Each structure stands twice: as structure tokens, then as C-alpha cells.
Amino acid sequence: xxxxxxxxxxxxxxxxxxxxxxxxxxxxxxxxxxxxxxxxxxxxxxxxxxxxxxxxxxxxxxxxxxxxxxxxxxxxxxxxxxxxxxxxxxxxxxxxxxxxxxxxxxxxxxxxxxxxxxxxxxxxxxxxxxxxxxxxxxxxxxxxxxxxxxxxxxxxxxxxxxxxxxxxxxxxxxxxxxxxxxxxxxxxxxxxxxxxxxxxxxxxxxxxxxxxxxxxxxxxxxxxxxxxxxxxxxxxxxxxxxxxxxxxxxxxxxxxxxxxxxxxxxxxxxxxxxxxxxxxxxxxxxxxxxxxxxxxxxxxxxxxxxxxxxxxxxxxxxxxxxxxxxxxxxxxxxxxxxxxxxxxxxxxxxxxxxxxxxxxxxxxxxxxxxxxxxxxxxxxxxxxxxxxxxxxxxxxxxxxxxxxxxxxxxxxxxxxxxxxxxxxxxxxxxxxxxxxxxxxxxxxxxxxxxxxxxxxxxxxxxxxxxxxxxxxxxxxxxxxxxxxxxxxxxxxxxxx
Numbered sequence: 001x002x003x004x005x006x007x008x009x010x011x012x013x014x015x016x017x018x019x020x021x022x023x024x025x026x027x028x029x030x031x032x033x034x035x036x037x038x039x040x041x042x043x044x045x046x047x048x049x050x051x052x053x054x055x056x057x058x059x060x061x062x063x064x065x066x067x068x069x070x071x072x073x074x075x076x077x078x079x080x081x082x083x084x085x086x087x088x089x090x091x092x093x094x095x096x097x098x099x100x101x102x103x104x105x106x107x108x109x110x111x112x113x114x115x116x117x118x119x120x121x122x123x124x125x126x127x128x129x130x131x132x133x134x135x136x137x138x139x140x141x142x143x144x145x146x147x148x149x150x151x152x153x154x155x156x157x158x159x160x161x162x163x164x165x166x167x168x169x170x171x172x173x174x175x176x177x178x179x180x181x182x183x184x185x186x187x188x189x190x191x192x193x194x195x196x197x198x199x200x201x202x203x204x205x206x207x208x209x210x211x212x213x214x215x216x217x218x219x220x221x222x223x224x225x226x227x228x229x230x231x232x233x234x235x236x237x238x239x240x241x242x243x244x245x246x247x248x249x250x251x252x253x254x255x256x257x258x259x260x261x262x263x264x265x266x267x268x269x270x271x272x273x274x275x276x277x278x279x280x281x282x283x284x285x286x287x288x289x290x291x292x293x294x295x296x297x298x299x300x301x302x303x304x305x306x307x308x309x310x311x312x313x314x315x316x317x318x319x320x321x322x323x324x325x326x327x328x329x330x331x332x333x334x335x336x337x338x339x340x341x342x343x344x345x346x347x348x349x350x351x352x353x354x355x356x357x358x359x360x361x362x363x364x365x366x367x368x369x370x371x372x373x374x375x376x377x378x379x380x381x382x383x384x385x386x387x388x389x390x391x392x393x394x395x396x397x398x399x400x401x402x403x404x405x406x407x408x409x410x411x412x413x414x415x416x417x418x419x420x421x422x423x424x425x426x427x428x429x430x431x432x433x434x435x436x437x438x439x440x441x442x443x444x445x446x447x448x449x450x451x452x453x454x455x456x457x458x459x460x461x462x463x464x465x466x467x468x469x470x471x472x473x474x475x476x477x478x479x480x481x482x483x484x485x486x487x488x489x490x491x492x493x494x495x496x
Contacts, residue, residue, distance in 0.1 A: 024290045024302035025074075026343050027054030029262055033313040034331050035389070035419040038451070040067030042333075042353050043310065047073055049351035050341045056111075056261065056306050065101040076109040076261075082116075082133035091133070091140035099146055109150045111196070111261075112137060117159045117184075121176045131180065138191065150193035153184070154261045157199055157240050160247055163207060167227040168297070171243035172250050185253045196261035197244050198308075201236040202272060202281075210236075212272040215265075216281045217288040231296035237263070237285060238295045245297040258298075260289075264308035267336055269321025269398045279337040282307065283345060290343035307341070314390035314419075321392035332358060332451045357452040364417030364427035365410035367434045381429040382412045389415035393445065400445035410440055411447060418450040 028050075030043055038046070044067050047055055053073060057064055060077040068075055077098065085091050099107060113130040120127025130153065137151045159181070160171045173181045188195060201215035211222040214236055221234035233239045241260065248256050265281045266273035286305070294301040312327035329335050333353040340346040366378070385391070391412050393400040400411055413433045420426040427433045441447045 024292060024343070025054045025304045026052070026286055026290065026341060027056060027074075027076075027304070027306035028052050028310050028328075028341065029056040029058070029306050029308045030310040031058040031313050031316075032311075033315040034311065035314055035450075037331070038311065038333055038353060038356075040064045042355055044068055044071050044073065045355075046310070046329075046333075046351065046353045047071075049354075052341050054304075054306065058114075060098045060110075062097075065098065065105050065107075068106075069101055069104045072106065074106045074108045076111060077107060078111045078114070079133070079137070080114065082113045082130050085133040085136050088136045088139045088143070091136040092144055095137075095140050095144055095146065099144070099149065107149055109152060109193075109196075110137060110141075112151060112153050114154065115156055115198075116153055117177050117181060118156050120180065121159070121174055127177065127180060131184065134184075135187075138187070147191075150191060152188060152193045152196050154196045154198055157197065157243070160243055162204070162240065162243055165243065167225055168231070168233070168239055168242040168246050169228045171246045173247050182251045185248060185251050185256060189253045189256055192257075194257040194259040194304075195244065195248065196259050197241070198262040199237060199240045199260060200264060201240060202265060202270065202277075204236050204240070206271060212277060213280070216285045218280075218284050227296070233296065237288075241303065242295050242297040245295070258303075260303060260305040262306055262308035264326045266322035266325045267327070268325040269323075269392050269395055270325075271397060273322055273325070274399070275337040279339065282339045283347075286340065286343040287345040307339075318390075318392060321395035321398050324390055324392050329353070330448065332356070332448060359418070359422050359449055359452055361437060361439070361449055362422055363410075363436055363438075363440055363447055363449070364413045364422075364433050365436050365440050366406050366413060367432050368406060370432060377430055378409060378432055381432055382409050385412040385416040385429070389419045391415060403442070403445060407440065407442070407445075411445070414440070414447050418448060421450075421453055 028047060032038075040063055048071065054076075055068070055073050056076040056078075058078050059080060065075075065077075079085065079094065085094060101107065112134040116127050116130035120130075134151060134153065141147055141149055141151060159174060159177060161174055162171060165171055172178070185195065187193075202212065204210075205212055205215045214221065214223045214234075216237045217235045223234070225233040225239060227233065227242075231242070233242070241258070244258060245254075248254060248258075263285070265278040267275050267278050286307075289303040289305045292300060292302050294303070307328065309326040309328070311329045311333075312325055312331050314324050314331055316323045318324070327336065328339055328350060333356045335349045335352065338347055338349050340348055341350060386394075389412065392398065394403070394408060394411060395401060400408075403411060409432075413427065413429055417423075417427045417433075417435075424435055427435050439447065
């Protein structure tokens with residue numbers, strides 16, 4: 001009896017320690033704004049191969065929910081069309097269509113809209129509509145018996161005054177949205193739902209003229225920021241995280257859970273954004289977040305973190321070249337760099353997708369020495385291809401920005417050809433194009449061969465899924481980087 005009692009006490013103590021310590025979750029975000037895309041069952045298999053237990057999807061389409069059924073992966077889904085939710089009845093109708101998968105698909109959270117508060121800085125009507133949909137969804141979840149599924153919203157760091165502060169303790173929510181945000185935070189607290197934040201450390205190290213290594217944890221920090229109470233920051237990830245902690249403390253909800261719903265590193269189209277720096281960033285970040293070291297403001301507390309994103313999305317809006325290059329994988333399912341999604345920091349490439357079928361090794365390239373050559377016509381054909389396909393790698397400073405005139409045109413023609421699944425009728429361009437079997441790639445620039453379309457539902461691209469981040473945030477990046485529209489940049493390239 002005594003031995004059994006001692007064993008019981010030890011078990012209780014260990015359980016208490018486990019609960020107190022918590023366990024960090026590393027998740028991955030997956031969107032499918034692609035001309036070529038992996039089918040949902042392949043994505044689920046890919047996540048399982050990499051040991052990923054949490055996933056965020058940017059819609060709630062039925063074919064995706066079916067694919068995740070029985071996978072054991074905890075799922076966050078998104079209600080983008082929040083304008084349609086104008087009553088609790090509409091919210092319950094939406095739930096009845098989606099949450100039939102809740103038990104078997106492990107749906108844990110529903111995100112309402114996208115970056116509503118960031119948009120609310122300049123558009124209060126949109127914010128109020130989002131908040132109405134959010135409240136209808138909260139009530140519908142409660143009344144339908146799904147109160148274990150939490151409704152919340154994602155928030156980019158631009159909702160703080162973060163670009164003007166020198167240390168986290170100075171952070172607070174922007175005055176334009178402070179009143180609404182404080183009310184929203186109290187609702188999250190009542191529901192025991194997390195505040196979801198989205199961080200882009202690479203942007204701020206450029207803004208502050210700091211070393212790019214300072215974006216995330218590293219063995220030899222290049223810079224130190226000192227704050228009140230002896231807090232020391234050696235990277236901008238923890239700086240941004242604790243800026244939110246300070247903001248919610250000032251709002252009167254200091255114990256609210258925080259989830260990093262997206263932290264990304266572009267591999268092209270952004271100063272310092274490439275596969276080498278992406279690999280370095282995540283190699284140090286992911287072991288840090290699972291170590292439960294926490295941050296100066298929340299020592300020892302887990303930081304649930306979602307990597308953005310699983311694959312590139314070449315149909316994302318082209319506000320900026322980097323917007324299509326967040327992926328760990330290329331659109332054809334090839335990993336771009338080493339990353340250990342278990343957080344153990346192993347020097348490994350992620351698992352490859354099974355069942356991938358690449359199209360034949362064929363490329364569409366510019367045909368030189370045409371009779372009746374007309375450079376203006378070639379430029380028009382180039383612009384036609386880039387308007388429809390992804391030419392962001394040709395932008396200034398991107399991986400293919402150093403190509404010659406002929407290779408610039410070839411790259412554009414090939415991207416369009418691959419997007420059209422190598423239909424030879426799409427490799428004409430006024431007679432200036434030809435299909436070849438010799439790879440035109442250079443040491444710096446990859447001319448991709450994409451994957452077979454395959455059979456899948458919901459393939460038609462749907463607009464309105466602008467990620468990362470909100471249009472307001474994008475406008476600030478525009479001021480900082482001074483990047484002109486993509487087609488104008490490409491026009492200058494082909495003229496040289």
C-alpha cells in the first residue's frame with residue numbers, strides 16, 4: 001500500500017511538472033495559391049513524414065478536410081469570406097458544413113478573416129465586419145457544443161507601434177485600433193483562446209540597419225538590446241514576441257496565451273532572403289522555441305510556432321517579388337534548404353513528397369536569330385508571359401536578376417509554359433519561342449520543370465488570399481524598400 005501510495009504521489013508530481021512546463025508545438029502553414037500544386041493527401045503525407053503535428057490551412061475546403069481526417073494532425077482552418085457570416089444562424093450553417101470533420105480532423109482553431117486589425121488601421125468598417133463575424137462564430141461554437149474549438153484572428157506585428165520603438169517595453173497597440181483590440185483581447189481571455197501573432201524579423205533588421213543574423217537566435221549574437229528590469233534581447237524574434245507581451249500587459253490581460261501563427265523567411269525577391277539565410281534562421285529558431293527557454297518577459301514558457309510556409313505559392317499577389325517565395329519546398333515539391341521540423345536542429349533536408357510526378361524535362365525558351373526580328377514585339381511577349389506566370393525571380397536583387405536579355409525572355413516564356421502544363425501550343429509567343437530538352441538553368445538561376453496537375457478538387461485559383469501580410473503592411477514595405485511594380489522592373493531589365 002505504501003509503495004503504491006508513493007508511486008501515486010510521484011506520478012502526480014511528474015504530471016504537475018509536465019503541465020507546468022508545457023510542450024511547444026511546431027506547426028507548418030500550407031496555402032495552395034499555385035498554378036501547380038500538391039494534392040492534399042500528398043501534403044498530409046509530407047507533414048507526417050516530417051513529424052509535423054500542427055498545420056494551418058488558409059481555407060476550409062472539403063477536399064483538404066477529408067485528407068486530414070484520421071491523420072492525427074491538429075488543424076487550424078480559416079474563414080476568409082467573413083462577410084457572409086452576418087448572423088449566428090449563418091455561422092452555425094458554416095460550422096455544420098465544416099465541423100463534421102472536427103473530431104476526426106482534430107480541428108482546434110478557426111481564424112476569422114485575415115489581418116483584420118491591420119486593415120482596421122485604415123478601414124474601420126472592414127474591422128467591424130470581421131469582429132461581428134467573430135462574435136457570431138464564438139456564439140455558434142458555444143451553442144453547437146464545439147466550445148473546445150477556439151475562434152480567434154491572426155495579427156501581423158504592424159498592429160503595434162513596433163517600427164518606432166527601440167525596446168519591447170515601449171510597445172503598445174496602435175491608437176487607431178486600441179479600443180477595439182482591448183475589447184477583443186478580453187473576449188480571448190474569456191474563451192481561453194490564444195492571441196495569434198505573425199512575425200517577419202528579416203524586415204526589421206533591415207529597417208533598423210542591423211546584421212541579418214540578428215533576425216533570429218544564434219550562437220554568436222551580433223547585437224544586444226537592453227530593456228527594463230535587466231531584460232536583454234539578442235535577436236528580433238524574441239524582441240517582437242515580447243513587444244506583444246508588453247502590449248497585452250498594458251491592455252490588462254497579462255496571462256493571455258500567445259501563438260506565433262506565422263514566422264517566415266523568403267528565399268527570393270527580398271534583400272538577404274535566400275536559401276542559405278533561411279536555413280540558418282530556422283536551424284537556430286526551431287530548437288530555441290522547443291527548448292522552452294521562453295523569452296525575457298515569459299521565461300520558461302513554450303512558444304508555439306508555425307513556420308510559413310510549406311510550399312511557394314506562385315499565384316500569390318505580386319505586390320512584391322518575395323510574396324511568392326515563402327516555401328520550404330518549391331511548387332514542384334522539391335525541398336529548397338535543410339530544415340529539421342522536429343526542432344532538434346539536425347542537419348537534414350526535409351522529407352520529399354511521395355507520389356510526385358514531374359512533367360517531362362522540357363523547357364520553352366527564346367528563339368534567337370529570327371527573321372524579321374522585332375525587339376519591341378519580343379518585349380511585349382515577355383510582358384504577356386510575366387503578367388500571367390511568376391517572373392518574380394527576375395526582379396532586382398532576386399536570384400535570376402543577373403540574366404542576359406535572351407535568358408530573361410527565356411525564363412518568362414518557360415514559366416508560362418510550365419504553368420500551362422507544357423502545352424506546346426503555349427510555347428509560341430509570336431514565333432519567338434521553341435521547346436527544348438536541354439536545361440537552360442544557370443548556376444544562380446533555376447529554370448523549373450513543374451509537376452503534373454493530377455486529379456484534384458478546387459483547382460481554380462481564388463483571389464482574396466493575400467499572405468504574408470496585410471495590404472497595409474505591404475504598403476509600409478513599399479515605402480521602405482522602394483520596389484516598383486514587377487512588370488516595370490522587368491521592362492527595365494529587358495531594355496539593358
